[in-house]
Amino acid sequence: MFGVLRRGGCGLYESVARRVTVFPTSQHHCAAGERKYIPRRAVLYVPGNDARKQQKIPSLAADCIVLDCEDGVAMSMKDAARSKIYQTLHTQAIDFTGKDCSVRFNSVQSGLCEEDMREILSAQHVPATVHLPKVDSPEHLTWFADKLKTTLGTRAMEKLRLVIFTESAESLLCLPDICRRGVELSHDFPFLLDAIVFGSDDFCADIGATRTNEARELLFARQYVVTVAKAFKLQAIDLVYIDYKDLEGLKHQSEEGAGMGFTGKQVIHPGQVPVVQAAFSPPPQKVEWAAALVEAFEHHQKEGKGAFTFRGNMIDMPLLLQARNILQLAAVTAK
Numbered sequence: 001m002f003g004v005l006r007r008g009g010c011g012l013y014e015s016v017a018r019r020v021t022v023f024p025t026s027q028h029h030c031a032a033g034e035r036k037y038i039p040r041r042a043v044l045y046v047p048g049n050d051a052r053k054q055q056k057i058p059s060l061a062a063d064c065i066v067l068d069c070e071d072g073v074a075m076s077m078k079d080a081a082r083s084k085i086y087q088t089l090h091t092q093a094i095d096f097t098g099k100d101c102s103v104r105f106n107s108v109q110s111g112l113c114e115e116d117m118r119e120i121l122s123a124q125h126v127p128a129t130v131h132l133p134k135v136d137s138p139e140h141l142t143w144f145a146d147k148l149k150t151t152l153g154t155r156a157m158e159k160l161r162l163v164i165f166t167e168s169a170e171s172l173l174c175l176p177d178i179c180r181r182g183v184e185l186s187h188d189f190p191f192l193l194d195a196i197v198f199g200s201d202d203f204c205a206d207i208g209a210t211r212t213n214e215a216r217e218l219l220f221a222r223q224y225v226v227t228v229a230k231a232f233k234l235q236a237i238d239l240v241y242i243d244y245k246d247l248e249g250l251k252h253q254s255e256e257g258a259g260m261g262f263t264g265k266q267v268i269h270p271g272q273v274p275v276v277q278a279a280f281s282p283p284p285q286k287v288e289w290a291a292a293l294v295e296a297f298e299h300h301q302k303e304g305k306g307a308f309t310f311r312g313n314m315i316d317m318p319l320l321l322q323a324r325n326i327l328q329l330a331a332v333t334a335k
Contacts, residue, residue, distance in 0.1 A: 038100050038129070038161060039333050040064040040195060040264040041280035042273045043237055045104070047072040048081030057094050062273045063264070063333075064100040069116050070107070070133050078112060082119050090123035102129035102163070108140045117151045129161040130191070133199065136171045138181035145189040152190050162191040163237070167199030168206040172221055179232040196229045197266065198222060200239035213249050215239065226261040238262040244269040254279035263329075277333075287330045290323035 044062040046053050048069050057065055067088065073081045085103060088094055103120055106112035113132075120126075132144055141164070148160075164182065166175055175196070182193035200218055201211060209217040218239065229236035238257035241250045244267075254265055254276050265276045282290070293310050297320055300308045308315055 037328055037332050038064075038194070039329065040100060040163075040235055040237060041333065042276040043197070043264055043266045044270065044273060045072050045266070045268060047077075048085040048103075049073055049077045051084060054084075054088060054094055056270070057096065057099070060099070060270055060273065061277065062099065062267065062270075063277065064102055064129070065096065066102050066104050066131060067127070068104045069112070069120075070104050070110075078106070082116055086119050086123050089120065089125050089127065092125055100129050100161075101127045102131060102161075103127045104131035104133060107132070107134035108143055109134065109136075113144070114147050117147055121148075121151050126157065126160070129163060129194070131163045131165065131197070133165040134167050134171070134202070135164045135178055136168055137174055138177050141178060141181050141185060145185045145191070148191060149189050157190070159186075160191045161194040162186075163195040163197060163235075164193065165197045165199045166225060167202035169203070170206075172203070172224060175225070175228045176231070179228060179234065183232060193232070193234065195235035195237055195263075196225055197237040198225045198239050201242075211242075213241070213243055213246070213253075215253065222257070222260060222262075230261060235263040236261065238265040240266045240268055241272070242268075244272055247271070247275050251275050251279065281333055282326045282330050286326055290326040290330075293320065293323040294327065 040063050042062040043064040043066060044060060045066045045068045046057065048067045054067070067085045069078065069081050069085065089101075089103075103116075105116040105120075132140070135141060162182065164178065166172055166178075171178070179193065179196070186192050198218075198221065200215070200221075203209075203221060204211045204217065211217070215222070222238065226236045238254075238260075241253050243249060250272055257265055258280050262280070264280055267273055267276055289311075293315065296308065296310050297315065313319075
């Protein structure tokens with residue numbers, strides 16, 4: 001198994017004025033000034049201290065590979081994970097072509113996050129995306145932004161993408177304020193808030209719920225996470241399906257999450273990746289519908305017409321936006 005769901009020397013360096021390379025990610029580019037879309041249908045965790053599992057990364061089909069310092073690493077192995085991730089990034093020892101190369105730090109409240117940032121982000125090649133778990137308040141993001149700016153110093157680089165985790169009742173209640181702070185900080189700090197991950201197991205433990213494969217106990221939380229994420233134009237990454245051998249159950253929950261509006265799902269084993277990525281990919285008939293709808297809309301716009309019907313349905317702006325989102329995802333995930 002690549003990710004183990006369990007709770008969990010400082011590498012000091014001197015900031016210098018030099019250019020740092022952002023590690024290659026999915027090769028989907030856009031025009032200058034536009035925000036590049038990085039697909040994260042399957043988000044796979046790989047323990048940062050496990051060299052054997054990291055060597056398998058080039059053969060993995062997951063959109064997003066997370067070199068993990070947090071829950072997938074035992075407390076006694078935190079230093080080893082940090083050092084191994086630094087080495088992997090600095091030497092570009094592993095080919096991440098076609099994948100979002102990312103790192104999950106330990107949480108702010110763990111007392112380990114700053115050490116993770118100092119060592120890992122001192123590499124010549126930094127990840128395209130960083131993950132910050134257990135964000136319970138806007139203040140956690142403010143702390144992170146300040147430390148990130150200090151850590152990167154004067155190095156010129158493309159802004160890192162930031163993925164935040166909501167994993168407690170407090171975090172869920174504060175989520176709109178957390179996202180609002182993240183967007184505000186993105187203007188002045190070297191990151192762009194890009195996605196929210198729902199950490200279901202810590203959330204269940206926090207509220208005293210019994211975790212089940214059906215996840216009925218998490219229905220409200222999942223729907224709320226999607227709602228807040230979409231309000232701030234962020235990706236929404238759904239919960240882990242723990243029984244990694246139950247692919248039928250995984251398929252059902254993945255399709256359910258996609259139907260709710262999630263854009264991807266966390267996975268803990270490579271065998272889960274094909275099922276999850278298929279569930280979060282638009283089927284050909286949906287892509288055809290979206291393309292035809294957008295074409296019809298543009299035709300009516302040229303003729304100066306407003307509302308119109310398409311295949312028996314009255315078209316409004318939300319449906320048009322949905323169609324454009326489908327075409328965008330289809331374009332960036334095409335193999």
